[in-house]
Amino acid sequence: MSNTPAQSARGAAWGSEEQKRRIRRRYRTDRRLRLYGILAISAAIALLAVLIASLVRTGYTAFVQTKIELAVPLDTRYIDPAKPETGRYRVVVRNAFRALFPDIRSRAQLRQIDKILSSEARFIVRDYVLAHPDQVGKTVTLLLPLSDPFDQLHKKVIPARIPALSDDQIRFFQALMEREIVAQDSGRTVIEIDIHVNPALVQPGDLENGNYGAVLKDSFRSQMTKLGLRPLESVLAPDAAQLLKAHVEARPDVIGRHVRMKIPVSENYDTLFKGSIPMQLNPRFASLEQIKAYESLVERGLLRMPFNWELFLNADSRFPERAGLAGAIKGSFYTLLICFLISFPVGIAAGIYLEEFAPANRLTNLIEVNINNLAAVPSVVFGLLGLAVFLGFFGLPRSAPLVGGMTLSLMTLPTIIIATRAALKGVPPSIREAALAVGASKHQVMLHHVLPLALPGILTGTIIGLAQALGETAPLLLIGMNAFITSASGGILDPATALPTQIYSWADSPERGFVSRTSAAILVLLGFLVLMNAVAIFFRQRFERKW
Numbered sequence: 417m418s419n420t421p422a423q424s425a426r427g428a429a430w431g432s433e434e435q436k437r438r439i440r441r442r443y444r445t446d447r448r449l450r451l452y453g454i455l456a457i458s459a460a461i462a463l464l465a466v467l468i469a470s471l472v473r474t475g476y477t478a479f480v481q482t483k484i485e486l487a488v489p490l491d492t493r494y495i496d497p498a499k500p501e502t503g504r505y506r507v508v509v510r511n512a513f514r515a516l517f518p519d520i521r522s523r524a525q526l527r528q529i530d531k532i533l534s535s536e537a538r539f540i541v542r543d544y545v546l547a548h549p550d551q552v553g554k555t556v557t558l559l560l561p562l563s564d565p566f567d568q569l570h571k572k573v574i575p576a577r578i579p580a581l582s583d584d585q586i587r588f589f590q591a592l593m594e595r596e597i598v599a600q601d602s603g604r605t606v607i608e609i610d611i612h613v614n615p616a617l618v619q620p621g622d623l624e625n626g627n628y629g630a631v632l633k634d635s636f637r638s639q640m641t642k643l644g645l646r647p648l649e650s651v652l653a654p655d656a657a658q659l660l661k662a663h664v665e666a667r668p669d670v671i672g673r674h675v676r677m678k679i680p681v682s683e684n685y686d687t688l689f690k691g692s693i694p695m696q697l698n699p700r701f702a703s704l705e706q707i708k709a710y711e712s713l714v715e716r717g718l719l720r721m722p723f724n725w726e727l728f729l730n731a732d733s734r735f736p737e738r739a740g741l742a743g744a745i746k747g748s749f750y751t752l753l754i755c756f757l758i759s760f761p762v763g764i765a766a767g768i769y770l771e772e773f774a775p776a777n778r779l780t781n782l783i784e785v786n787i788n789n790l791a792a793v794p795s796v797v798f799g800l801l802g803l804a805v806f807l808g809f810f811g812l813p814r815s816a817p818l819v820g821g822m823t824l825s826l827m828t829l830p831t832i833i834i835a836t837r838a839a840l841k842g843v844p845p846s847i848r849e850a851a852l853a854v855g856a857s858k859h860q861v862m863l864h865h866v867l868p869l870a871l872p873g874i875l876t877g878t879i880i881g882l883a884q885a886l887g888e889t890a891p892l893l894l895i896g897m898n899a900f901i902t903s904a905s906g907g908i909l910d911p912a913t914a915l916p917t918q919i920y921s922w923a924d925s926p927e928r929g930f931v932s933r934t935s936a937a938i939l940v941l942l943g944f945l946v947l948m949n950a951v952a953i954f955f956r957q958r959f960e961r962k963w
Contacts, residue, residue, distance in 0.1 A: 471942075475935025481724040481737065482570040483559040484533065484713060488512040488541055490552050497552045500545045505538035509560070516718075517709060528702045529709045534561040536738045559720060564736040564929035565700040566710055570719060574928060576707050580684045580696040588648050589685055595643060598681070598689060605686040606678035607651070611635040613664060615672045623665050629657040632679070653680040700928070727936060731904045732918065736929025739922070741937055742904035747817055747897065747912035748886060748944075754821025754908065755885055759828040760878055766829075767836025767874075772862055791830035798827040799891030807895060815896040815911035823895055824885040831884070835877020839870035872959040879952040883945050889916035915941045 495503035537560040568574045618626030684694035730740025774780045802823030851861040898917040922934040
């Protein structure tokens with residue numbers, strides 16, 4: 417007698433409650449797995465969004481540049497039409513800029529105002545004259561960059577004025593007010609403290625030469641220590657010692673005794689006591705006259721913020737407003753080109769031999785294991801290898817893209833070999849068998865039939881390996897490809913830098929303007945990486961065959 421459809425092969429009823437519970441439990445497990453996958457992808461996307469948002473928030477200002485629309489008279493007194501390259505362009509730019517402020521006569525103030533304009537502006541005028549020599553003797557209107565502090569000020573990255581007191585100083589003064597030893601006296605804010613007029617510092621017979629500042633500081637430290645506070649002498653007014661001296665001269669009998677006095681506080685603490693936050697000029701600016709001159713330019717509508725093409729057209733510079741990525745982009749291009757020319761043919765040849773022609777023996781197995789191990793070796797090891805072999809043994813030029821490309825090719829080779837072997841394994845054996853059946857040799861089978869079908873996978877692995885090489889910093893640092901390059905010209909044997917090492921150099925710079933340029937350079941590098949990975953995906957989807 418045959419089993420009914422409601423019975424399983426083991427005799428369990430599929431419609432029973434136990435089987436229904438098992439099915440529900442299995443469905444719940446499936447839903448949990450899908451949920452875990454969605455959560456993992458969401459977390460990855462969220463982290464990527466945070467990274468990109470942080471870079472964009474910090475680096476978007478580097479893609480625009482604050483410039484002034486300046487009328488520059490190309491005076492023949494300073495520029496010889498026959499020899500424009502010898503012109504006194506610093507004087508030309510300085511006179512044109514100072515003409516905007518006819519009311520300022522002081523030489524010191526004029527020198528401070530000159531610093532609003534970038535010191536590189538004269539080279540822009542020079543390049544314009546060399547490109548348009550017929551303009552000498554005329555007045556031309558040019559867009560010239562401001563110096564980095566005023567560029568950052570116009571972009572609202574830094575303020576013109578900052579708090580004069582730190583958080584620690586404010587907390588210290590608030591603690592003094594809580595202890596009710598701060599008060600107003602005759603319009604000034606004072607602190608009541610006990611002062612011990614030390615006779616070792618103020619001698620009765622020599623009141624004029626007494627060290628009243630030391631007496632005041634010692635007494636202040638002693639009282640603050642008793643109150644459990646860390647003494648900050650900056651709270652005392654600059655004339656506090658003179659007030660103590662006048663008091664001692666009026667009452668010499670206080671020497672050697674304790675006297676309670678009301679000592680005035682400095683101007684910033686006086687402002688804080690009156691309920692306002694004391695402000696001071698940002699140390700990045702020389703004077704208030706500079707700020708007033710800048711504000712005058714803003715009011716007259718002379719400032720512009722065009723797209724910063726110089727970021728891509730200029731090489732590196734000590735001045736953030738003129739620094740660009742042209743040298744780094746060119747160095748990365750040469751480095752990747754050499755890396756590709758070496759690693760691509762060698763990697764494919766090695767992968768084909770190991771997969772199709774190498775005999776299965778211990779030596780082959782050892783080579784395969786070591787190739788897999790090399791793919792996991794840290795990149796700094798390849799940098800040390802390049803330093804020892806290419807620079808130390810062969811004596812190749814330091815900082816050259818040739819050495820960088822050769823070093824990165826060592827790192828990329830294992831990736832290409834592994835990708836080549838995986839792509840060859842993905843070609844069905846029937847392709848090989850059919851080609852052999854019609855009389856093709858093994859080499860013909862490989863070159864005419866198997867390799868074209870495996871090429872999309874090989875190209876994908878190659879591009880991914882090159883994208884990894886593009887973002888490597890440690891190997892390039894070890895071979896010296898972090899040179900300060902002020903020109904984008906040069907060949908594969910000339911000193912150069914690359915995008916990762918340029919980012920490293922800018923990140924290490926103390927100039928505030930390089931912060932935004934560092935983030936902008938990272939965005940450019942990420943853009944190249946995304947582009948290379950998109951090309952890899954295109955090759956795979958366009959040419960891949962489904963079996």
